[in-house]
Amino acid sequence: MRSLVSENAVRRLPKYLRALKHLEESGAVRVSSAELGKLVGMTPSQIRQDLSSFGEFGIQGYGYNVTDLSQQIEIIMGTDRGHRAILVGCGGLGRSLIQNFSFEEQGVQLVAAFDMCEDLIGTKMNGVPVYSAKTLPEFLSCHEIDMAVLAVPKRSAKSVANQLIEYGIRAFWNFTNEDVISPYSDILVENVHFSDSLLSLSYYMAEKTDYETRMLHRMNKIAVVS
């Protein structure tokens, strides 16, 4: 199942959406691809190309209606699908997701959380009930769940994911910093690998430092020569 639109385009839509919501808040009614482009740091062409791969949302000579486009993008992203999620692993990160991240804002319903820790079982976090991980198969057999948020420790990431797949889960939002699924599987996995992200930042910091150091040396040489 090869997607019809480029992954790059899909991943740029949320950025457009954020800019549009800010525009909406600031009272803007219309926006051109040129304006939006300046806002998000992309070319007008790219924005028009990206949008046109999902439909026609603009009006010639006018631009885009901010509210309309914003809503259209939300629909494209599936926020109206009523996706239902469970969260597995109520450690520090899991807890902070339940308590601080607004799943509803992205159109996702977080219906339950699961953990091994006896102390947590039976409690509610931000309105979300916490059940024993042992009851997962039972729970999943009688509830329609579309997605699992994986927030278990690295070491159990793969085994938990595989179990969940057995119980019928077909999509993961994965916070374990581990690759949990074979790259050839058709299970959807969206990784939020903090460690990869920090490493990339670290790389660019190092690159920048090296570049600045080189520049400095070059300038010193020039100073000496002249």
Added chain:
Amino acid sequence: MRSLVSENAVRRLPKYLRALKHLEESGAVRVSSAELGKLVGMTPSQIRQDLSSFGEFGIQGYGYNVTDLSQQIEIIMGTDRGHRAILVGCGGLGRSLIQNFSFEEQGVQLVAAFDMCEDLIGTKMNGVPVYSAKTLPEFLSCHEIDMAVLAVPKRSAKSVANQLIEYGIRAFWNFTNEDVISPYSDILVENVHFSDSLLSLSYYMAEKTDYETRMLHRMNKIAVVS
């Protein structure tokens, strides 16, 4: 300052590194680009291309030494640079980063955290002292800090980031789900936008559902026809 290597390549390195560490754990001494490729779901060509943009790490007819390559990638990613970081915002997510995420493993030293909440100030979290946000300018003027981890609420994201820039911060690891810096600035920002990530997953789930529904209809038609 245009980077010399493609961003895609940079962002694939952490994935290679993870696979290599697993190989190392499992006792593997050598690995070919073909093997590594199968492991991470990429072509051998791509792996060789990516690596060759940073240097020559392999041996013809042999492949790569697992430990060597692993260490080389770590050096490329700057884990030996001793980058020093502060974390700003000790709410749920900030706290869970301090307590659960291993900065050291990525070669980053988390030297202090800052918050507004009186109750937290003066305490230590996982060995990291928590100071008052008011003391930030003073702290930054007498400590060499390379990076700020932004874990403040969305609404204060931009203002906090701008202040930190005034105080000399030039790199951000941004968890606020907000774009904090103009796309034309030369400040480094690595965004970890949970909301963008979840939206992308939601999109692919919706796309998959639509695709499967179409397939089902097609099969029904065939069934009726035949």
Added chain:
DNA sequence: TAGATTGTTAATCGATTAACAATC
């Protein structure tokens, strides 16, 4: 109507893949 801006086609650019000579 004239001006603006879209959606889309064509041109360019960059990234991925394939091929192969070099060499362990």
Added chain:
DNA sequence: TAGATTGTTAATCGATTAACAATC
């Protein structure tokens, strides 16, 4: 030496940008 696999050059493919006719 023969076989394997790299690093790199060339070919292909896809993504971005530019241009422009359509049209609000």
